[in-house]
Amino acid sequence: MLSEFDLIKHYFKRDRPGRAPLGIGDDCALLAITPGRQLAISSDMLVEDRHFFAGADPRMLGHKALAVNLSDLAAMGARPVAFTLALALPDANPDWLAGFSQGLFALADAHECELIGGDTTKGPLNICITVFGELSPGHALRRDAAQVDDDIWISGTLGDARLALAGYWNELELDPALHAEAATRMHLPTPRVALGLALASLPVAHAALDISDGLVGDLGHILQASRVGATLDVDALPAGPVLAQQAPALRRRFTAAGGDDYELCFTAPRAAREAVLAAGAQAATPVTRVGTIDAAPGLRLVDGSGAALELGLAGWDHFRSG
Amino acid sequence: MLSEFDLIKHYFKRDRPGRAPLGIGDDCALLAITPGRQLAISSDMLVEDRHFFAGADPRMLGHKALAVNLSDLAAMGARPVAFTLALALPDANPDWLAGFSQGLFALADAHECELIGGDTTKGPLNICITVFGELSPGHALRRDAAQVDDDIWISGTLGDARLALAGYWNELELDPALHAEAATRMHLPTPRVALGLALASLPVAHAALDISDGLVGDLGHILQASRVGATLDVDALPAGPVLAQQAPALRRRFTAAGGDDYELCFTAPRAAREAVLAAGAQAATPVTRVGTIDAAPGLRLVDGSGAALELGLAGWDHFRSG
Numbered sequence: 001m002l003s004e005f006d007l008i009k010h011y012f013k014r015d016r017p018g019r020a021p022l023g024i025g026d027d028c029a030l031l032a033i034t035p036g037r038q039l040a041i042s043s044d045m046l047v048e049d050r051h052f053f054a055g056a057d058p059r060m061l062g063h064k065a066l067a068v069n070l071s072d073l074a075a076m077g078a079r080p081v082a083f084t085l086a087l088a089l090p091d092a093n094p095d096w097l098a099g100f101s102q103g104l105f106a107l108a109d110a111h112e113c114e115l116i117g118g119d120t121t122k123g124p125l126n127i128c129i130t131v132f133g134e135l136s137p138g139h140a141l142r143r144d145a146a147q148v149d150d151d152i153w154i155s156g157t158l159g160d161a162r163l164a165l166a167g168y169w170n171e172l173e174l175d176p177a178l179h180a181e182a183a184t185r186m187h188l189p190t191p192r193v194a195l196g197l198a199l200a201s202l203p204v205a206h207a208a209l210d211i212s213d214g215l216v217g218d219l220g221h222i223l224q225a226s227r228v229g230a231t232l233d234v235d236a237l238p239a240g241p242v243l244a245q246q247a248p249a250l251r252r253r254f255t256a257a258g259g260d261d262y263e264l265c266f267t268a269p270r271a272a273r274e275a276v277l278a279a280g281a282q283a284a285t286p287v288t289r290v291g292t293i294d295a296a297p298g299l300r301l302v303d304g305s306g307a308a309l310e311l312g313l314a315g316w317d318h319f320r321s322g
Numbered sequence: 323m324l325s326e327f328d329l330i331k332h333y334f335k336r337d338r339p340g341r342a343p344l345g346i347g348d349d350c351a352l353l354a355i356t357p358g359r360q361l362a363i364s365s366d367m368l369v370e371d372r373h374f375f376a377g378a379d380p381r382m383l384g385h386k387a388l389a390v391n392l393s394d395l396a397a398m399g400a401r402p403v404a405f406t407l408a409l410a411l412p413d414a415n416p417d418w419l420a421g422f423s424q425g426l427f428a429l430a431d432a433h434e435c436e437l438i439g440g441d442t443t444k445g446p447l448n449i450c451i452t453v454f455g456e457l458s459p460g461h462a463l464r465r466d467a468a469q470v471d472d473d474i475w476i477s478g479t480l481g482d483a484r485l486a487l488a489g490y491w492n493e494l495e496l497d498p499a500l501h502a503e504a505a506t507r508m509h510l511p512t513p514r515v516a517l518g519l520a521l522a523s524l525p526v527a528h529a530a531l532d533i534s535d536g537l538v539g540d541l542g543h544i545l546q547a548s549r550v551g552a553t554l555d556v557d558a559l560p561a562g563p564v565l566a567q568q569a570p571a572l573r574r575r576f577t578a579a580g581g582d583d584y585e586l587c588f589t590a591p592r593a594a595r596e597a598v599l600a601a602g603a604q605a606a607t608p609v610t611r612v613g614t615i616d617a618a619p620g621l622r623l624v625d626g627s628g629a630a631l632e633l634g635l636a637g638w639d640h641f642r643s644g
Contacts, residue, residue, distance in 0.1 A: 021360060025547070026465050027397035027531050028362035028455070033355045038343060040350035041438065043452060045408040047445030075349035086367035086450045116363065119450075123369030128408045128441075128450040130365060133350070143348050209349050225347070 004120055007092050011101040012085070018114045020082055029116035031082055033134065040133040040140065042072035048125040053168070058096045060187040061127070062103030068212065069131035070111060070191035071262045075210035077141040077200020078133030080113035080193060086130075088123035111193055139200045141208035141266060146226035150206055150267035152291035153276060155195050158215060159251065160240025161186035162258030172250075174242075182242040189262035194283035199266060204275040208266035214257035216299065216311075219265055223299060232256070232291040234311070235304035256301065256311060267293055326442055329414050333423040334407070340436045342404055351438035353404055355456065362400035362455040362462065366390050370447040375490070380418045382509040383449070384425030390534065391453035392433055392513035393584045397532040399463040399522020400455030402435035402515060408452075410445035433515055461522045463530035463588060468548035472528055472589035474613035475598060477517050480537060481573065482562025483508035484580030494572070496564075504564040511584035516605035521588060526597045530588035536579035538621065538633075541587055545621060554578070554613040556633070557626035575633055578623065589615055 013024045022030035033039055046065050048054050066083065073080050085104070089096075108115060113131070164182035167174040174182070192210070199205035207222045215237070223230055237255035244251065268276050273289070280287035294300075301309040335346045344352035355361055368387050370376050388405065395402050407426070411418075430437060435453070486504035489496040496504070514532070521527035529544045537559070545552055559577035566573065590598050595611070602609035616622075623631040 021459070022462065022464065027394040028364040028400060028462075030398075030457075030462055031361040031363060032459070033361060035357065039353040039355060039361070041353060041406060041454075042350040043406040043408045043440050043450075045410055045441045045443055045445075045448070045450060047410050047443055047448075050443060050445055072349040076352075078350060084363060084365040084452055086365045086452075088367055088369050088448060118365050119367045121367055121369055121372060123367075123372055123448065124446040126367070126369075126410060126445065126448045126450075128365075128367060128448075130406055130408075130452040132363075135352075137343070137354070140344065140350075140352055142344065 007097065007120055011097045012115060018116070020114055020116045023114070023116045029084070031116065031132065036136070037134040038137050040073055040076045040078035040135055041130065042069055043128065043130040044068050044072070046127040057187070058099035059103035062100040063107050063188050065127045065129050066104055066107050067189045067191045068262060069129045070107070070113065070193055071189065071210040073131055073133035074191050074193045074196035075141065075208050075264055076133065076135065077139060077196045077208070078135040079197055080111045081132045081134055082114045082116045083108070083129055083131040085115060085118035086128040087118065087120045088126040089120065090122070090125060135200060139203055141196065141200050141205050143207055143209055143222050144225035146207035146222050146228050146267040146293050147269070148228055148293055148295045149270060150293040151270055151273065151289050152219070152230060152232065152293060153266050153268060154215070154238060154288050154290050155192045155264040155285050156190070157238045157240040158211070158261045158263060159243040159254035159258040161189070161260035162254040163240065163243045163246070165260070178242050178245070182240065185240055186260055189260070191262060192264045192285055195264060195280065195285040198279035198283045202275060202279060204272045204279055205266040205268045208264055211261045211263050211265050212259065214259045215255070215265060216257045220299060222265070222267065229294040229296045229298045229300070230291055231294055231300045231302060233304065234301050234309055236288065236290045238286070238288045252309070253311060329419065329442055333419045334437060340438070342436055342438045345436070345438045351406070353438065353454065358458070359456040360459050362395055362398045362457055363452065364391055364394035365450065365452040366394070368449040379509070380421035381425035384422040385429050385510050387449045387451050388426055388429050389511045389513045390584060391451045392435065392515055393511065393532040393534070395453055395455035396513050396515045396518035397463065397530050397586055398455065398457065399461060399518045399530070400457040401519060402433045403454045403456055404436045404438045405430070405451055405453040407437060407440035408450040409440065409442045410448040411442065412444070412447060457522060461525055463518065463522050463527050465529055465531055465544050466547035468529035468544050468550050468589040468615050469591070470550055470615055470617045471592060472615040473592055473595065473611050474541070474552060474554065474615065475588050475590060476537070476560060476610050476612050477514045477586040477607050479560045479562040480533070480583050480585060481565040481576035481580040483511070483582035484576040485562070485565045485568070487582070500564050500567070504562065507562055508582055511582070513584060514586045514607055517586060517602065517607040520601035520605045524597060524601060526594045526601055527588040527590045530586055533583045533585050533587050534581065536581045537577070537587060538579045542621060544587070544589065551616040551618045551620045551622070552613055553616055553622045553624060555626065556623050556631055558610065558612045560608070560610045574631070578633060
C-alpha cells in the first residue's frame with residue numbers, strides 16, 4: 001500500500017524549479033507576488049456523483065478539476081500563477097493517481113500554473129482545488145460592474161455539455177458519435193484564460209463571470225450585483241456544434257440554461273464593439289454579442305424577432321436541485 | 323430547503339468591511355499583499371469519521387477546521403490574513419451551520435483572519451480550508467533549516483488529545499471528568515500563532531513544524547529535510563495535565579507519538595536559549611527544551627538518565643493506518 005508521503009512524492013511533487021520560493025513539503029508553501037499586483041483566489045470542490053460520475057476517467061477529472069478553477073480566474077481577468085490540491089481518496093489506486101495527475105499537470109503546464117501544496121487523506125472521493133492568479137488593482141472584471149446600455153457577450157459556444165448530460169440521463173437519444181463529441185465538451189472544458197486577460201488588460205469589458213450553472217442563472221448574478229436588468233436574444237446564443245444540429249426548442253433551452261459550459265459572459269460598452277472583437281481575435285476565442293444591459297430590473301428573454309420568450313428556466317442550485 | 327446562495331449569505335457572508343479588496347460573492351476573491359511580504363499558504367481537508375467523529379459538535383468542528391490551518395501558518399512564522407472555505411454537506415441543516423460558523427468565526431476573529439471565499443456543495447461531509455498568511459522573505463521557519471547542535475523545543479504540552487482518543491476507543495478507562503478535560507484539548511486545539519510570529523520575527527528559531535501526527539513522526543520530517551539526526555529526551559516531554567496523572571509508560575508513548583497536539587516543534591541554536599524563553603514569554607506560551615540536533619542520522623530516544631529507549635512508535639499515515 002502506497003503511503004501518504006510516497007503518494008505525494010510520486011504523483012504530485014515534480015523535479016523542476018518552480019516560481020514559488022517554497023513548494024510542496026513544508027507546513028506552508030511560500031508565494032511571492034509581483035510588486036504592485038493583487039492576488040485573485042478561487043476555490044472549487046468537486047464531489048463524486050454530483051460534479052462527475054463514479055468511475056469517471058481520472059485523466060479527464062484531473063483536467064476538469066483544475067479547468068473549473070482556471071475558469072474563475074479567467075472570469076476575473078487574472079493570470080494563473082499557482083494552485084493547491086486537497087484530495088480525499090477512498091484508496092491510493094496507482095492507475096487512478098497516474099491518470100489524474102497527468103490530466104491535471106497537462107492543463108497546469110499549458111497555463112504555467114504551479115502546484116505548490118495541498119493535502120491528501122482517505123475518504124469519499126473529493127477534489128478541492130484553490131487557485132491563485134495575479135492582476136493589476138482596478139482591472140478585475142467584477143460582477144457588480146455592468147452598466148446600462150452595455151452589450152452582453154458570450155465566448156465560444158453553449159449547451160453541448162448539457163446535451164451530453166441529457167444523453168447520459170436518457171432524456172433523449174443521441175447518435176453515439178455525436179454524444180461522444182458533446183461529452184468531450186462536458187469532461188474537458190476549456191478555461192478562457194487568454195480572453196479574460198485580454199478583456200481585463202486592454203481594458204475593454206465591464207462585468208464578467210464564467211457560466212457554470214447555466215447562462216440565465218449566472219447572468220442573474222451580474223444583474224443582481226450591478227442592480228440592472230437585461231434583454232437576452234436567445235436565438236443569438238451560439239450553440240455548440242452538436243447542439244446546433246438539434247431542434248430549435250432544445251437548442252434554446254440548453255444554450256440559455258445548460259450548465260457546465262465554462263464560457264465567459266461579459267458586458268462591455270457599445271463603443272467598444274471593435275475592441276471586444278479584437279480581444280477575441282487576440283485570444284483566438286470566438287465572441288458573440290447576445291443582448292443588452294437595461295435600466296429596468298429583471299431578465300427579458302426574446303427571440304430573433306425581439307418577441308418575448310417564456311422558457312421556464314432556472315439556474316442550478318446544489319441544495320435545491322438533485 | 324435553504325438554497326446554496328441563502329446558505330452562504332446567511333451563515334458565511336458578514337456585514338463588515340474586510341481587509342480584502344473583494345470578498346465573498348464574485349468568481350474570485352481579491353487579496354492585496356503588504357508590499358515586500360511573501361504569502362504563506364496551507365490547505366487542510368477534514369473528513370468525517372477520519373478527522374472527526376460523525377455527529378461531532380459543529381461549533382467545535384468550526385474551530386478545529388480553522389485551527390489546524392492556522393497551526394500551519396504558526397509553524398512557518400506567518401501572520402494570518404485570510405482563508406477560503408470549501409464545504410461539502412449532506413444537507414443544509416440550519417443548526418449545524420449556525421454552530422459551525424460560530425466556532426469558525428470566533429477563532430477567525432481572534433486572529434483577524436478574514437473569510438474571503440470558497441465553495442459549498444452537497445456531498446459526504448468534507449471541510450477544506452485554505453489559509454493565507456504573510457511573512458518577510460527569508461524569515462520563514464522551514465523544515466530544512468535545522469542545524470547540528472541546535473536545541474529541540476516544544477510549545478505547550480503533548481498527549482492529552484491522544485489520551486482523549488484512547489478514552490473514546492476504550493483503550494483505557496478514564497474518569498469522565500478527566501476524559502472531558504482531555505477531550506477539550508482534542509476538539510479545541512490552540513494554534514500557536516503568537517509563538518510562531520515571535521520565533522520568526524526576532525528571528526531566533528531555525529526549523530519548525532506543527533505536531534499533528536505525533537512528535538516522533540513529525541520531527542522525522544525536520545531531520546529528513548535538514549539531513550540531520552536528533553536525540554530526544556522522552557522524559558523531558560511536557561505532558562498535558564490529564565496525561566501527567568497517568569502511568570509513566572503511557573505518558574512516554576502519548577507525548578512522543580500522540581497526534582492531534584498542534585503544538586510547535588522547533589530548533590534553535592544553544593546560544594539563543596534565553597531568546598527562546600523570551601519569545602515564549604512574549605507569546606504567553608510555555609516552551610520546553612527536549613533534545614538536540616545531531617550530525618549522526620536517525621532519531622535516538624532516551625530517558626531522563628540518557629539511556630536508550632525503544633518505544634516502537636510510528637507516525638500517523640492516512641493511507642497506511644486506520
